[in-house]
Amino acid sequence: MKKHSFGSLLFIGLVLLVMYLPIAVVIVYSFNANTARIPIDFTGWTTDWYAKLFEGRSGFGDALLLSVRVALWAVVISCVIGTLGAIGMARRVDGKSSRLDTAMESLMSLPIMIPEIILGLAFMVVFNAMGIRGNDLRLVLAHVTFCIPYVFLNVKSRLVGMDPALFDAARDLGASPARVVRDITLPLCRPAIMSGAFLALAMSLDDFVISFFVYGAGEGTLPIKIYSSVKVGVSPQVNALCTLIMGVVFIAVALSRYLSSMRAARQRRLERQIRAA
Amino acid sequence: MKRLVALILCALMALPALSLAEEEKVLNILSWEGYVDGDTLAAFEEETGIDVIWSPMDSIDSMLLKVTEGGGADYDLIISSDYSLDILRKQGLIQKLDMSKLSNYGNLDPAFLSQSYDPDNEYVIPYMAGCPLIIYDPERVSFEITGYEDLWNPELADSVAVLENARVLCGITLKTMGKSMNETDPDVLAEMKEKLMPLYPNIRTFGDLESYSAVTTGEASVGFMFTPFVYMVQLDHPEFEVVYPKEGLGYGIDGLVIPTGAKHVDAAHQFLDYLMRPEVAANNAEKQYYMCVNEAAREYLSDAYREASVMNVPAELLKDAEFILDVGATETTYQEIYTAFKNQ
Numbered sequence: 001m002k003k004h005s006f007g008s009l010l011f012i013g014l015v016l017l018v019m020y021l022p023i024a025v026v027i028v029y030s031f032n033a034n035t036a037r038i039p040i041d042f043t044g045w046t047t048d049w050y051a052k053l054f055e056g057r058s059g060f061g062d063a064l065l066l067s068v069r070v071a072l073w074a075v076v077i078s079c080v081i082g083t084l085g086a087i088g089m090a091r092r093v094d095g096k097s098s099r100l101d102t103a104m105e106s107l108m109s110l111p112i113m114i115p116e117i118i119l120g121l122a123f124m125v126v127f128n129a130m131g132i133r134g135n136d137l138r139l140v141l142a143h144v145t146f147c148i149p150y151v152f153l154n155v156k157s158r159l160v161g162m163d164p165a166l167f168d169a170a171r172d173l174g175a176s177p178a179r180v181v182r183d184i185t186l187p188l189c190r191p192a193i194m195s196g197a198f199l200a201l202a203m204s205l206d207d208f209v210i211s212f213f214v215y216g217a218g219e220g221t222l223p224i225k226i227y228s229s230v231k232v233g234v235s236p237q238v239n240a241l242c243t244l245i246m247g248v249v250f251i252a253v254a255l256s257r258y259l260s261s262m263r264a265a266r267q268r269r270l271e272r273q274i275r276a277a
Numbered sequence: 278m279k280r281l282v283a284l285i286l287c288a289l290m291a292l293p294a295l296s297l298a299e300e301e302k303v304l305n306i307l308s309w310e311g312y313v314d315g316d317t318l319a320a321f322e323e324e325t326g327i328d329v330i331w332s333p334m335d336s337i338d339s340m341l342l343k344v345t346e347g348g349g350a351d352y353d354l355i356i357s358s359d360y361s362l363d364i365l366r367k368q369g370l371i372q373k374l375d376m377s378k379l380s381n382y383g384n385l386d387p388a389f390l391s392q393s394y395d396p397d398n399e400y401v402i403p404y405m406a407g408c409p410l411i412i413y414d415p416e417r418v419s420f421e422i423t424g425y426e427d428l429w430n431p432e433l434a435d436s437v438a439v440l441e442n443a444r445v446l447c448g449i450t451l452k453t454m455g456k457s458m459n460e461t462d463p464d465v466l467a468e469m470k471e472k473l474m475p476l477y478p479n480i481r482t483f484g485d486l487e488s489y490s491a492v493t494t495g496e497a498s499v500g501f502m503f504t505p506f507v508y509m510v511q512l513d514h515p516e517f518e519v520v521y522p523k524e525g526l527g528y529g530i531d532g533l534v535i536p537t538g539a540k541h542v543d544a545a546h547q548f549l550d551y552l553m554r555p556e557v558a559a560n561n562a563e564k565q566y567y568m569c570v571n572e573a574a575r576e577y578l579s580d581a582y583r584e585a586s587v588m589n590v591p592a593e594l595l596k597d598a599e600f601i602l603d604v605g606a607t608e609t610t611y612q613e614i615y616t617a618f619k620n621q
Binding site for chain 2: 037040057124213215216224227233235
């Protein structure tokens with residue numbers, strides 16, 4: 001193991017401090033008993049803010065659930081559409097791309113190029129004109145639109161790097177086109193679909209501008225509710241909420257690391273056994 | 278694959294069902310999150326059986342966009358600021374109130390009625406009012422502050438905490454020149470810019486929360502802030518001096534209006550009447566840290582609130598206090614001047 005000099009350790013320590021101190025403050029303040037409208041001092045420990053999250057109208061829990069519900073629907077639907085679109089566009093065996101293809105591709109990534117406020121306004125006008133009133137439906141439709149490009153572009157770049165001989169071989173061995181997609185294309189695309197899905201999930205949870213214009217009457221999504229609190233003062237509940245979200249993300253990442261290291265270890269063991277035999 | 282298709286079909290069927298579940302006794306309010314506190318809303322729901330749905334808005338500009346584009350049909354009440362109510366009224370987006378349903382209207386303080394956005398008191402019920410004021414620690418400031426002009430005093434280098442608002446900061450600069458806060462003459466604005474620029478070395482922090490915490494912790498000795506933040510400093514430090522600037526006050530009133538397309542007009546009136554009850558109005562003012570616009574509510578206010586000078590701006594000063602108005606295209610000039618000021 002290489003030994004680190006004192007200087008480099010100090011530097012790393014400082015960088016980590018700057019990066020993580022704000023997060024640590026959020027976590028500590030989520031337990032702050034100070035009930036002033038703008039709490040500055042830390043006056044004692046409490047778990048009240050966590051209990052308040054799901055307490056009726058002033059709780060942020062409902063807004064969080066709405067955000068998560070919309071994000072999950074948007075991700076699932078945009079994954080299906082984005083992946084199918086990418087596979088469909090890449091399946092042109094002759095390797096030629098018509099002008100229509102190029103146009104389609106640009107169209108697919110348009111939603112992330114247009115300024116959010118314009119997209120939001122456009123959705124509002126269209127939904128109002130079409131009489132689509134349900135909040136959930138409006139939010140999901142809008143979110144699907146800007147989530148698709150993340151999945152589409154990810155999967156498409158993955159497909160471009162793939163050896164077309166794989167698909168030809170499968171066809172040659174008698175697999176139907178649907179079976180090729182199911183057994184060859186989709187498994188190979190899985191990492192790209194997953195990373196696209198996570199990007200889309202983050203974008204959907206984070207979106208504020210489009211959601212604000214799209215949702216009609218009723219509880220807004222989490223970002224809307226937090227932004228809207230500026231007038232009266234953001235409740236310390238938000239600290240508790242952030243801590244919970246960070247906790248969930250931390251556990252999920254740790255779990256996936258653990259699982260993949262387990263898989264790698266099993267692989268190594270297997271390889272050793274094969275070599276020994 | 279089949280399961281996935283089934284799942285999507287279920288989703289499509291379930292989605293409209295989620296949102297069609299709407300009852301008759303409903304009140305849709307669009308405003309800042311928490312601007313009427315949850316307990317008050319719950320008490321109103323309890324008493325009337327009306328279900329209040331609060332739609333949070335994030336800024337006045339996007340509220341205006343949303344209501345003008347959508348016609349406001351989604352909402353039965355909007356709580357917003359003076360100039361935006363004027364815009365809504367001029368575009369015919371809000372409706373006249375039915376005074377016969379507002380038995381508590383007489384409780385309102387006339388000082389807050391008949392304003393420029395609603396001269397004949399037909400459209401707007403005032404909810405909260407405030408004036409940005411100066412507050413300072415007399416122990417640490419060697420002279421008496423009497424007006425905006427004193428903020429430029431070289432003795433206050435790096436010790437003034439101010440709110441973050443282009444129009445208000447440009448506005449008080451115009452006031453020191455004896456001009457209106459809503460000046461549109463380019464020459465006057467150019468002159469104002471020259472005046473504003475040298476204020477920068479005196480500014481310690483910008484922003485509401487930042488200024489409050491700077492003044493209350495002693496990081497800054499002078500603050501120029503909106504009503505709730507001055508009040509919070511006053512609660513922490515009763516010995517601090519609050520100044521009604523001699524050049525004249527800025528002013529803001531938030532009011533309630535009913536959009537033209539509202540579907541639950543009766544419920545909206547019921548809620549307006551409820552908010553004008555003396556004890557409810559007193560409780561709201563205390564919770565929101567703004568001036569109470571309800572005269573009958575005075576006896577229900579706490580002593581701390583009643584004694585705070587920030588909540589008791591004399592009526593004769595309010596009469597000449599100036600609203601920030603919509604200045605149309607000149608707004609850009611204000612923003613440019615302010616950006617130049619901040620980027621020194």
